[in-house]
Amino acid sequence: MKSLNEYNFCLHRYRLVPQVYFPEQIHDVIRATKYFLQPEVLQKYKVDPDRIGISGDSAGGNLAAALGQQFTQDANLRNKLKLQALIYPVLQALDFNTPSYQQNVNTPILPRYVMVKYWVDYFKGNYDFVQAMIVNNHTSLDVEEAVALRARLNWTSLLPASITKNYQPVLQTTGNARIVQEIPQLLDARSSPLIADQEVLQHLPKTYILTCEHDVLRDDGVMYAKRLESAGVEVTLDHFEDGFHGCMIFTSWPTNFSVGIRTRESYIKWLDQNL
Template sequence: MSRRPWQKLAGGLWVASSFRPQPAGEPSPGRMKSSCVLLTALVALAAYYIYIPLPSSVSDPWKLMLLDATFRTAQQVSNLIHYLGLSHRLLALNFIIVSLSKKSAWSSAQVKVTDTDFDGVEVRVFEGSPKPGEPLRRSVVYIHGGGWALASAKIRYYDELCAAVAEELNAVVVSIEYRLVPKVYFPAQINDVVRATKYFLQPEVLHKYSVDPDRIGISGDSAGGNLAAALGQQISQDANLKNKLKVQALIYPVLQALDFNTPSYQQNVNSPILPRYVMVKYWVDYLKGNYDFVEAMTVNNHTSLDVEEAVALRARLNWTALLPPSVTKNYKPVVQTTGNARIIQEIPQLLDARSAPLIADQKVLQHLPKTYILTCEHDVLRDDGLMYAKRLESAGVEVTLDHFEDGFHGCMIFTSWPTNFSVGIRTRNSYIKWLDQNL
């Protein structure tokens, strides 16, 4: 039997020489292994949460996954706050969005920025420098997106967009800070933008800002595109307004709530940023409806054949006739024989052209100005824009349809780090170029 050498440690303790005391502060191998396992599990969990299958054609897919995960996290936090009774989920979500990106009215040598109000409606005004020899400037009234409930004219995404338009066009941009759900509901938002725009169109106000009354356009994205389209229809029909609009530019606008199964809704049902169920909930919130209706609306039970009020209007957005075969592909219309007539009875605003400009009468559409519509392939709202373009063309309106195959909903405002997308920069440049050439 071999004898093991012994050695005496401090304090008089004898131990076998093969024993090595653990140096102070050095983690044990077992603890290191546990930490590695835990870290690996956390990374795998994060990857599982962030990863969503995306088409290969979408712009910057991994960056989009991270953006979508961030937005989903903010939504889940706001849902928890709502569940705990601390605040309404939309108020909580908007607080997070605005707090992380609010920007003060900061002027530069190229653009003067001021916060004011037009007839009681808050606005942020961006004044570009006039061109030499042109004392009067072009102007754009801009309406931000956010599901009628989120964002602000004062967050950096819209501040940067409007400042870029003002600078590159030497224009005056009026960005409207309309009131939001749940503090107000339809039609308060459209009333705000109409009131602010009519105030701006007064001769004395245009004179104050050195704006050419013959070179004024309106524009907006997403829900802001919806409000801009409704605004355009109201302005064009107002016989009391001397100054009319020269152009309207609608960026991936939401234009109808009668069919949530158009080809783009079917194709992009779970697309990032704006999946179908989120869009339907925005509609229910905007029109102060019941959340119990959401599931029924996603399968078009609110516009079934037994709901007489909706049948005639659905003919105005018959996508089998309004969309080309390259878009309809093998998708089939979802038309229920029997549905839930109670939805339209309780939310009749679904059939109001002020909320759904796509269903406006043809006589209204024919008075609209030259129109630009930007659509994105990976967006549930793609077909809303395509159908509106077709209806406007049929009414004799000159339309430019600008479609981006790698675009996703909301992309145009994401142009600066860390949310800088290549398609965001291209869509913004294309949009500004069209305004420069047509306004």
């Protein structure tokens, strides 16, 4: 089996908040990838142009997913990527009450409150909106811009009964329309790839999505897998019942968790078989 370093096609060193804000990070990874895909650059590094993939974890998974979607909308770039691999990716900012958000509301490493603050940071938004967003006031039924998009992440139909259990959707009748007026980026598919048009999804390459049970983002990944499958994309959903957000990096003493090692090995095995 190859080492993880041998699969170093992930995009690193994009500019971060507070140096720049959305969508500059996406512009960075698009520019870097376009540069890398130039025939002379591929030749210089002896890269097979038919075996190029993109990957990322957490926020990096968000950028990888957004990059893949942007490429499908450019006729000159479509089909340039053989695969995408998304590790517990961040994929939507419209519903902070999916079953995994409710189940893991206070789970260490990434509790819900922290995740919502990260979104506000990404958009250079107002922290005064955080509590309202936590209860989905930004995508209430009276926020017309959000209603149609919420239908694309209707977890009551996208998630299996084993996940939905007895959890109930949180859909406010009246909310705070000012939030999306001041932060329209919340409803942008470049920030929330899960809400992209079906026509965009159907052109995406073979996809690997790794999710963890103890993670507020679990359902983002599961729903994206379902939407991609419905669009005709070949998807591998790799779920770890004992996994937690960020676990793949905990593979050396004193935090050498078994699940960290197993997620890493499972991810590399899939790459070995598919790239």
